[in-house]
Amino acid sequence: MDAIVVGGGIVGAAAAHHLCSQGASTMLVASSHTGAATPAGTGVIHPWPFPWDTPADWAFKLAAAAHLPRLMAELEQDGHPPGYQITGALSVEAEGADSGFELMDSLSGREGFETMGRVERLEPGAPHELFPLLAERDRGVYIEGGARLDGALARHALVEAARERGLHLRTGQAHLVWEGERVTGVRVGQEQVRAPVTVVAAGAWSASLLAPTGFQLPVLPVRGQMAHFALPGQRTGSWPGVRFGEHDFHAVAFSPDRISTSGTRRPEAGFTYRATAGELSQLLTTALATMPGLQEATLAQARVGFRPATHDGHQLLGPIEAVPGVVVATGLDSLGLTLGPFQGRVAAQLALGRETGLDLHPLRPDRPAQAP
Numbered sequence: 038m039d040a041i042v043v044g045g046g047i048v049g050a051a052a053a054h055h056l057c058s059q060g061a062s063t064m065l066v067a068s069s070h071t072g073a074a075t076p077a078g079t080g081v082i083h084p085w086p087f088p089w090d091t092p093a094d095w096a097f098k099l100a101a102a103a104h105l106p107r108l109m110a111e112l113e114q115d116g117h118p119p120g121y122q123i124t125g126a127l128s129v130e131a132e133g134a135d136s137g138f139e140l141m142d143s144l145s146g147r148e149g150f151e152t153m154g155r156v157e158r159l160e161p162g163a164p165h166e167l168f169p170l171l172a173e174r175d176r177g178v179y180i181e182g183g184a185r186l187d188g189a190l191a192r193h194a195l196v197e198a199a200r201e202r203g204l205h206l207r208t209g210q211a212h213l214v215w216e217g218e219r220v221t222g223v224r225v226g227q228e229q230v231r232a233p234v235t236v237v238a239a240g241a242w243s244a245s246l247l248a249p250t251g252f253q254l255p256v257l258p259v260r261g262q263m264a265h266f267a268l269p270g271q272r273t274g275s276w277p278g279v280r281f282g283e284h285d286f287h288a289v290a291f292s293p294d295r296i297s298t299s300g301t302r303r304p305e306a307g308f309t310y311r312a313t314a315g316e317l318s319q320l321l322t323t324a325l326a327t328m329p330g331l332q333e334a335t336l337a338q339a340r341v342g343f344r345p346a347t348h349d350g351h352q353l354l355g356p357i358e359a360v361p362g363v364v365v366a367t368g369l370d371s372l373g374l375t376l377g378p379f380q381g382r383v384a385a386q387l388a389l390g391r392e393t394g395l396d397l398h399p400l401r402p403d404r405p406a407q408a409p
């Protein structure tokens with residue numbers, strides 16, 4: 038192989054897809070850990086940076102914002118629908134609160150924000166017309182370029198498109214082969230596969246994958262639980278995503294009649310995979326307070342996943358000086374569906390020794406922790 042990718046979440050799938058698109062002989066090793074983040078994600082896509090982002094994050098997010106629609110259109114054209122749709126997004130605030138209009142409006146005019154599209158202030162009544170579960174008094178801001186993504190579908194589309202380009206797919210648990218000086222490939226069951234570079238995209242499990250090399254990757258699981266509702270008789274497919282500023286809570290609509298909420302955050306739960314009554318109660322209370330029209334919805338599912346978070350809140354992307362033979366791509370925490378497809382592509386470019394056009398030094402996995 039020219040390259041091996043470990044981890045078949047959205048990041049690993051995107052890395053494998055890019056490697057195969059570039060003609061590299063690639064193996065993707067994908068196990069299916071309970072609690073993988075990609076199929077559990079809500080699907081809110083707001084890729085643009087905020088003024089408080091670091092310069093490295095700013096540049097990365099703008100590049101990701103330009104890349105995502107292009108990649109999604111390519112998958113669609115190739116006959117692999119990735120579950121991506123630009124639906125617009127609402128930011129809704131209680132009366133009297135800052136709706137964030139000035140901030141979003143000023144950003145939308147800046148260079149690199151073209152995909153954000155039109156930003157419009159909405160008077161009471163207008164958000165309810167666009168997203169009928171909201172209270173009639175709600176007001177807010179509309180962002181034309183807001184989108185949604187079905188993580189499981191997108192991951193599947195990337196893998197299938199890569200298979201058409203020659204991807205070797207193995208299902209199973211990979212172990213790095215560490216020959217004392219460098220990683221020379223992986224072992225999966227009885228099979229050993231060699232490659233000059235292995236992309237570590239194993240999400241919250243990336244630290245245990247690297248443990249045999251002696252390197253402690255600062256990635257940790259943050260358990261999240263989200264609720265999935267069905268609204269029989271309603272067609273929600275074209276509804277925009279909604280952010281409720283006051284509660285820092287999101288809702289995303291999917292076809293034909295589905296609503297997903299944002300997830301809870303339980304870093305103290307470690308890898309304990311459970312849907313708890315307390316978190317469900319918290320989700321339902323906030324969901325009903327923000328979307329009164331949800332009263333008669335069917336509670337279809339509670340999903341649990343482990344976000345890959347880091348010691349300082351910034352992603353981990355690049356090689357590790359002490360562990361030659363690997364490129365790490367993880368640590369996107371709550372933004373992995375949004376930024377993961379681009380992170381995977383950048384990891385693939387690094388694996389191929391290509392120029393990325395980005396300053397990745399602040400994101401290297403062996404950096405000292407940055408101030409949050």
Ligand SMILES: Cc1cc2nc3c(=O)[nH]c(=O)nc-3n(C[C@H](O)[C@H](O)[C@H](O)COP(=O)(O)OP(=O)(O)OC[C@H]3O[C@@H](n4cnc5c(N)ncnc54)[C@H](O)[C@@H]3O)c2cc1C
Pocket residue numbers: 043044045046047048049066067068069070071072073074075076077078079080081082188209210211212238239240241242243246260261262263299300301340341342343344345366367368369370371372373374375376377
């Ligand atoms: C409740 C919830 C809501 C979220 N909502 C959003 C959202 O609205 N928008 C957004 O942008 N992001 C969201 N996220 C975050 C997003 O889902 C994650 O950041 C992203 O999916 C991480 O992708 P990943 O590929 O890094 O990891 P994962 O999806 O966890 O994939 C890692 C994969 O590696 C595999 N693996 C691990 N070890 C090995 C091994 N040794 N060998 C082989 N395979 C291995 C695992 O089985 C797993 O399939 C949410 C997350 C959660 C939990």
